[in-house]
Structure formats: C-alpha cells, structure tokens
C-alpha cells in the first residue's frame with residue numbers, strides 16, 4: 437500500500453510536469469542530471485493538489501492526529517488539502533495551520549494559531565525538502581507553541597540517506613522517494629552521447645552561453 441501511494445504521488449507529479457525525466461539538465465551546482473524536480477508545478481492544479489492531500493490523508497487515516505501544519509508557502513496549500521481529506525476520512529474536523537518565516541528566517545507560529553496547536557497532536561507536511569531545514573524549523577515552532585509532533589511527511593524525498601528521522605531529529609517520512617543521479621560535466625554520460633542540453637529547465641542556457649564563449 438505504501439509502495440502504491442508512492443507510485444501514485446510520483447504519477448501526479450509527472451502529470452503536472454513537476455517531474456521531468458529523460459532529459460539533460462544543468463543544475464545550480466554545475467552538475468549534470470537526466471531528471472528534474474519542480475514541486476511549484478503542482479499547486480496551480482487544484483484537482484491534483486487535492487489528490488496529493490488525499491494520499492497523505494490515506495497514509496494517516498488510522499493515526500491519532502488533531503491538526504495539520506505546514507511551513508509557508510508550499511506547505512500551506514498542502515496542509516489544507518491534507519486536513520480536508522483527513523476530516524472526511526476520520527469523520528471529525530481536523531484543523532490546518534501554517535508556520536511562516538520571521539525576520540531571522542526561522543519558522544514561527546503567528547496569527548494566534550498557537551491556540552489551536554497547544555496540547556494537540558500535530559502532523560507537519562511539506563511538498564519538498566532539500567535539507568530538511570524548513571520542515572524541521574516548522575516542527576520546532578509547533579513544539580514551541582505546545583504541540584506534539586506526530587510525524588513530518590513530505591511528498592518526495594530526493595536524498596533519504598541524507599534527510600531522514602536521524603538527521604532531522606524527529607519522526608520523518610515521505611510519500612515517495614526519487615533518487616536523481618548527477619555527474620560532474622567531465623563524467624556526464626549524456627554529454628558523452630552528445631544529447632542536447634535542456635535550455636528550458638535549470639541552468640542549461642547559461643551553461644551553453646559560457647561554453648560557446650570559451651570554445
């Protein structure tokens with residue numbers, strides 16, 4: 437069942453163009469890869485966002501949860517859908533709140549949301565995490581408001597070896613895992629095969645401009 441929901445989550449992301457595969461992309465780091473993840477492509481599609489929220493709700497339908505929280509910005513919409521579907525599945529109102537960045541870029545619970553969180557069992561959700569930093573900060577803000585973290589769950593984890601419950605220091609999981617290989621330019625098998633660089637995604641355009649200048 438968890439494998440199934442993982443596949444469904446990745447299928448939704450492919451459907452809305454949040455996952456691109458079989459391409460040749462230059463990353464911010466300068467490394468090359470054949471796949472690209474852009475979770476921003478999901479939220480404009482309400483039907484698919486709702487469906488993603490339903491997958492989270494299915495995962496936690498038998499877990500004792502009072503309230504869902506996410507870090508602004510991506511986590512707000514997702515948190516709403518997860519709470520909406522959890523409410524339906526559980527037959528009781530599950531609330532949704534969000535954490536937002538303060539001037540020091542720490543996630544904090546504002547707007548009086550702490551009243552809803554205090555003493556409650558909280559599920560923290562986020563679309564995507566690179567280092568786990570923002571979800572961890574959001575979870576800490578929930579704890580500071582007196583909430584008990586049940587688990588942190590993101591849609592997709594790209595680096596389960598580097599981002600996990602141990603490194604976050606709290607129960608952490610994801611709907612799906614998508615490991616994306618990347619290579620230094622000299623070792624890139626796609627360059628070796630002369631596969632054209634994608635100029636729409638990542639930094640391919642800049643890469644090619646620079647390459648043409650130096651060659």
Ligand SMILES: [Zn+2]
Nearest residue numbers: 468624626627
């Ligand atoms: Zn390459």
